[in-house]
Amino acid sequence: MSKKVDLTTAVKIMNAAMKKAQEIGVPENIAVVDEGNNLVAFFRMDGAWLGSISIALNKAYTSRAFDMSTKELGAMSQPGKPLFGIQASNDGRLIIFGGGMPLKDGETVVGAIGVSGGTVDQDEEVAAAGIEVF
Amino acid sequence: MSKKVDLTTAVKIMNAAMKKAQEIGVPENIAVVDEGNNLVAFFRMDGAWLGSISIALNKAYTSRAFDMSTKELGAMSQPGKPLFGIQASNDGRLIIFGGGMPLKDGETVVGAIGVSGGTVDQDEEVAAAGIEVF
Amino acid sequence: MSKKVDLTTAVKIMNAAMKKAQEIGVPENIAVVDEGNNLVAFFRMDGAWLGSISIALNKAYTSRAFDMSTKELGAMSQPGKPLFGIQASNDGRLIIFGGGMPLKDGETVVGAIGVSGGTVDQDEEVAAAGIEVF
Amino acid sequence: MSKKVDLTTAVKIMNAAMKKAQEIGVPENIAVVDEGNNLVAFFRMDGAWLGSISIALNKAYTSRAFDMSTKELGAMSQPGKPLFGIQASNDGRLIIFGGGMPLKDGETVVGAIGVSGGTVDQDEEVAAAGIEVF
Numbered sequence: 001m002s003k004k005v006d007l008t009t010a011v012k013i014m015n016a017a018m019k020k021a022q023e024i025g026v027p028e029n030i031a032v033v034d035e036g037n038n039l040v041a042f043f044r045m046d047g048a049w050l051g052s053i054s055i056a057l058n059k060a061y062t063s064r065a066f067d068m069s070t071k072e073l074g075a076m077s078q079p080g081k082p083l084f085g086i087q088a089s090n091d092g093r094l095i096i097f098g099g100g101m102p103l104k105d106g107e108t109v110v111g112a113i114g115v116s117g118g119t120v121d122q123d124e125e126v127a128a129a130g131i132e133v134f
Numbered sequence: 135m136s137k138k139v140d141l142t143t144a145v146k147i148m149n150a151a152m153k154k155a156q157e158i159g160v161p162e163n164i165a166v167v168d169e170g171n172n173l174v175a176f177f178r179m180d181g182a183w184l185g186s187i188s189i190a191l192n193k194a195y196t197s198r199a200f201d202m203s204t205k206e207l208g209a210m211s212q213p214g215k216p217l218f219g220i221q222a223s224n225d226g227r228l229i230i231f232g233g234g235m236p237l238k239d240g241e242t243v244v245g246a247i248g249v250s251g252g253t254v255d256q257d258e259e260v261a262a263a264g265i266e267v268f
Numbered sequence: 269m270s271k272k273v274d275l276t277t278a279v280k281i282m283n284a285a286m287k288k289a290q291e292i293g294v295p296e297n298i299a300v301v302d303e304g305n306n307l308v309a310f311f312r313m314d315g316a317w318l319g320s321i322s323i324a325l326n327k328a329y330t331s332r333a334f335d336m337s338t339k340e341l342g343a344m345s346q347p348g349k350p351l352f353g354i355q356a357s358n359d360g361r362l363i364i365f366g367g368g369m370p371l372k373d374g375e376t377v378v379g380a381i382g383v384s385g386g387t388v389d390q391d392e393e394v395a396a397a398g399i400e401v402f
Numbered sequence: 403m404s405k406k407v408d409l410t411t412a413v414k415i416m417n418a419a420m421k422k423a424q425e426i427g428v429p430e431n432i433a434v435v436d437e438g439n440n441l442v443a444f445f446r447m448d449g450a451w452l453g454s455i456s457i458a459l460n461k462a463y464t465s466r467a468f469d470m471s472t473k474e475l476g477a478m479s480q481p482g483k484p485l486f487g488i489q490a491s492n493d494g495r496l497i498i499f500g501g502g503m504p505l506k507d508g509e510t511v512v513g514a515i516g517v518s519g520g521t522v523d524q525d526e527e528v529a530a531a532g533i534e535v536f
Contacts, residue, residue, distance in 0.1 A: 006180045011177075036184070040178050041177050042176040044173060044174050049469060050439050050466065050467050051496070052468070054492050054493070074487065078481060087487055087490040092494060094487075094490065095490075097485055119484065169438060170438015170440060199319025200317050200319045200320070213346060218364070219342065219362075220365070222360050223323050224319055225322070225360070275445055304452070308445075309446065311413075311442075311443050312409060312443065313409055314409055318440050
């Protein structure tokens with residue numbers, strides 16, 4: 001049976017991510033999108049950066065948009081790299097640093113999670129904890 | 135002690151709203167904002183209209199922006215009424231039909247809920263169920 | 269000597285407007301622009317509607333943009349009237365209901381005040397109190 | 403008692419900042435936002451750059467959005483640094499050079515000031531003078 005990012009699944013992913021965020025002591029914004037790259041659920045943990053609301057939403061969006069982590073896209077988007085300038089596309093919604101990761105059913109991307117509120121490493125650790133329960 | 139729309143509270147409100155939505159059989163998008171009009175949490179129930187994602191978010195925004203329900207604001211914004219044209223303000227984020235309602239601590243508005251996915255009457259019934267548990 | 273909307277003058281206008289707002293018991297957002305239609309000063313009174321921040325700014329902008337009150341512009345912009353649709357211009361910054369009024373040096377418009385937070389009548393009363401001290 | 407950025411407080415902060423700006427002879431744009439990252443007050447000193455109106459507003463916004471100075475955010479956002487590309491987020495409102503600083507109640511950020519009109523060093527000196535009286 002194929003895996004699907006419905007609301008119950010999204011909340012399960014977000015709760016696992018939040019648990020990790022609490023463990024490492026960083027309040028995070030967490031967003032999950034589905035196969036159609038449409039928002040399913042969002043949580044702002046108490047005290048999380050306000051400026052990271054849109055970044056979490058857009059990390060999830062970016063990751064599903066290109067079926068890779070935002071860190072991988074970021075590596076290709078540095079000055080001198082093949083995708084430098086990609087950020088100007090997609091109505092300014094692309095985030096090119098870590099914290100967005102695809103949700104996969106086997107090899108197929110069926111959604112994504114976006115986390116923002118800590119360092120990029122922390123955001124990735126929290127996103128990975130969410131993916132683990134998918 | 136003053137009431138505050140933290141994440142735990144927002145999820146409690148959204149769960150009560152979702153329960154009502156399930157009772158009346160309408161999949162809804164539900165958003166909650168806090169006192170500063172910043173997003174705290176969002177749920178899209180399975181099968182809810184995709185175009186209602188931004189409407190739910192913006193109903194919550196609109197209701198906190200003017201400390202009244204979106205239905206009340208809508209009544210003042212019809213052609214010939216005092217606020218006709220208001221929806222062009224606030225970067226196009228204002229929704230002027232029902233489904234957004236303020237969350238109050240006594241007389242003070244400390245947040246809002248926005249619901250979109252059904253008829254306006256259904257959206258208001260679902261939003262009211264969320265407010266009831268605040 | 270010609271009159272000019274410098275910062276000292278803008279603050280004087282805004283203080284007079286605030287005094288009126290306090291008298292009638294309505295927290296208002298108040299903005300003043302100069303001859304070049306650039307923002308000089310802005311105050312949000314405690315408890316004023318958050319959604320009225322941009323409306324106050326844009327009422328001042330609109331009034332200087334067309335050298336008339338936003339109420340007058342609004343009358344011309346209703347369905348069936350000559351300027352219906354004008355709101356889609358000026359990057360969505362035009363407000364077509366009362367509360368924005370020009371600041372004049374004789375017949376010449378040299379700035380404007382915008383007030384938002386109460387009823388349209390209250391906003392106009394507060395704006396007029398500001399203009400009186402210019 | 404917790405500190406709050408109400409209008410009286412914001413004007414006090416801005417007056418202290420203006421005094422410093424006058425001392426060093428640079429006309430500045432100065433903005434203050436509150437805990438919810440909503441604008442409380444703005445002053446453009448006579449002769450201050452028009453292009454710095456939105457920069458001052460957005461420096462205050464940026465600083466509250468990430469609870470740090472815009473200088474600190476800027477250091478993390480250079481090419482090759484972890485947050486390179488962040489300024490495309492938040493609808494283009496982020497400023498990644500100095501002049502925005504958080505207003506703190508102990509360790510909690512409850513608002514921010516943004517200053518633009520001089521060199522980055524001057525803007526920071528003026529912002530710091532505002533923060534000192536909070």
